[in-house]
């Protein structure tokens with residue numbers, strides 16, 4: 001083999017020193033290429049109690065684990081030589097256009113994950129042209145979120161609260177602030193049991209104990225933000241004087257029935273979606289009651305453990321009620337390919353909870369922008385590789401399950 005000494009003209013084109021990025025947040029986020037990467041950053045930067053509250057699920061966490069596995073265990077079936085130079089990743093959901101087929105799921109206590117909280121989520125969602133759903137248990141109020149993103153699309157989530165007067169007041173505020181759709185969460189007759197929270201001695205707001213103080217040492221930014229920003233509280237219920245635990249006790253109502261849902265429907269003039277549906281018969285009943293949509297969801301595995309996998313319910317539910325209402329889906333979505341699989345299987349829309357919160361914990365608003373950009377890139381790439389140029393072209397033929405628990 002002949003050798004020669006490299007000449008500078010040969011070396012020059014190979015040298016690619018990057019301009020150093022002095023903004024630590026930007027540097028961190030640029031190194032995240034998947035939602036799992038964002039999760040790893042989030043874990044390093046967030047106190048254990050808050051991280052586990054977000055990352056954890058109920059009991060043995062099987063509902064969440066299985067929901068994620070169900071997405072991993074699919075096989076995509078691409079078609080070749082389709083013109084995918086132009087791509088449309090949007091369509092109409094609940095009466096108006098979304099630019100991507102996913103939105104941000106309602107999550108409680110979001111300023112606990114990062115002090116920029118719901119405003120970061122709503123801002124990033126608006127910039128991407130997707131809806132942001134605000135939880136009843138939000139730490140930024142209905143009005144503040146609306147005012148922070150005037151051009152954004154906002155949905156409001158309500159629990160089946162026995163306190164009709166208070167529910168009514170919240171609905172009125174959401175309607176006045178321009179929220180166009182209501183998600184009524186029905187899978188919380190009682191709070192799920194999350195062992196990680198118990199083991200961590202987790203409370204809201206977090207308590208300063210020897211363990212939390214030790215855990216805080218490598219995470220100074222989170223604590224600095226937490227201690228120098230507005231007190232953590234359920235912001236739309238500021239008149240509430242009790243503790244968070246007492247609030248949960250009244251809010252999660254084991255006595256709620258379809259009659260209460262019918263009452264809520266009477267009070268709300270916008271679109272109404274029932275979140276947390278887990279079987280075919282309930283889906284049918286809700287379609288007959290004239291709901292606009294349902295979300296197949298087991299609350300991200302945070303309620304009943306070993307619950308049905310929403311993605312597995314999807315084909316039968318779409319066949320049964322897909323003509324009558326919109327079928328949405330959440331739980332376990334960690335990639336844009338999961339979103340594409342759900343849309344191909346018949347979902348009209350999907351929502352992401354943790355995927356958004358990992359981004360938020362990794363880097364506030366810019367972290368949520370990054371999470372959405374990662375999911376968007378994955379959606380676009382998966383669609384093109386499947387040979388489809390629009391969501392309408394996706395169909396059940398594009399996805400099969402490698403393994404499925406039977407019977408359906």
Ligand SMILES: Cc1cc2nc3c(=O)[nH]c(=O)nc-3n(C[C@H](O)[C@H](O)[C@H](O)COP(=O)(O)O)c2cc1C
Nearest residue numbers: 054105106107108135185299300331332352353354
């Ligand atoms: C930290 C956290 C808080 C949540 N709080 C609420 C809530 O207040 N109301 C609600 O309807 N769902 C809540 N959820 C459930 C989400 O709306 C959504 O169903 C779930 O996160 C979807 O699963 P995923 O996290 O795997 O995407 C919460 C989820 C998480 C992770």
